[in-house]
Amino acid sequence: MNKNSQEFVDVLLKKLVKLNYIKPGDVPNIDLYMDQVTTFMDEHLSDIKRHEDDKILTKTMINNYTKNNLLPPPVKKKYSKEHIYVLTFIYYLKNILSISDIQKLLNPLTDKFFNTDGVPALDTIYKEIYDMEKLQLEALPQDVLGKTELSKQAFCDVENEEDKDFLQLFMLVCLLSFDVYMKKNIIESLIDDYTAKKASSDKPKTKEEIKEEKREAKEEAKEAKRAAKQKK
Known part of the structure; x- marks a missing residue:
């Protein structure tokens, strides 16, 4: 992996650590209409977009989540802060889990803690998960940098620098992908x-x-x- 690739990884890690997230205190206490919900989500998660024209959340997505029993229906066309919490969970989970698996996870959550007297309250659950995830994020750079160093030790006998750079990059992608793959299997086993x-x-x-x-x-x-x- 050449110097430019290494610098790119370093810049990317710094960017990831500074990404916007929906902090517990950012979620409004007033109910929102669907347009306001999509605007709120887009404003707070825009940094995560891969492409500028990517959609964080659309009206169609929200309607589909409700139809698939992932998201409780709105009350008089308005969505509460509990809806925002659930939509945030869906946003992250859908990148690695099937709709069916997300349903198996969220149904018990919404049945017991969504607009109920269940303890802990959903906003408490969201805050605790958010705090734990922030700690995980702090450890991410070290993990990625460790895998980057491992990939730089591979294919050292390849004489063509361009080929060696690509193969080391491919190695890094495979190492990161394998990590995701194994954790995905663990998650699916836990759900099953x-x-x-x-x-x-x-x-x-x-x-x-x-x-x-x-x-x-x-x-x-x-x-x-x-x-x-x-x-x-």
Whole structure:
């Protein structure tokens, strides 16, 4: 990897650390119409765009999220700060997860903590996640720089400088991609495990299971009576 490529990585890392995010305190406490929501999201996440004409969020996206049961419907065409939190989660998750997996994650979240008396409140959940992610972001440059150094040690025997530079760049991309791939697999496994356990707990009990539970309850009651008599 030549000097120009190294400098580009350094500049990119500095840019990533300074990217705009939707801070907990930035989310308005008043309800917003859809146009206001898309404007808010675009203003706060514009730095993340890869291309200038990329759309952070559109009306169609919001409607589709609601249709796919990712986002609770608005109240009288207005969206609350809880909607903004959920839309932010969707924005980040959709880059690595399927709609189905996002649904499995967000449904329990919105069922228990969206405009409910659930504890903790959704804004508390968002703030805690935001704070943790900021800490992760601080460690990102060191990780990327470490992989950059590894890639510079590869293909050193290639004599053509242009070819060597490309191959080392390709190595860096592969190292970063492998990291994302492995973490994506871990995330999917966590979701699958949670979903399987949830389905098992929600599954109606069979007659045999109910009968066995009653038998065990009777045995426990008898044991309790025997213990009480012994104390007397």
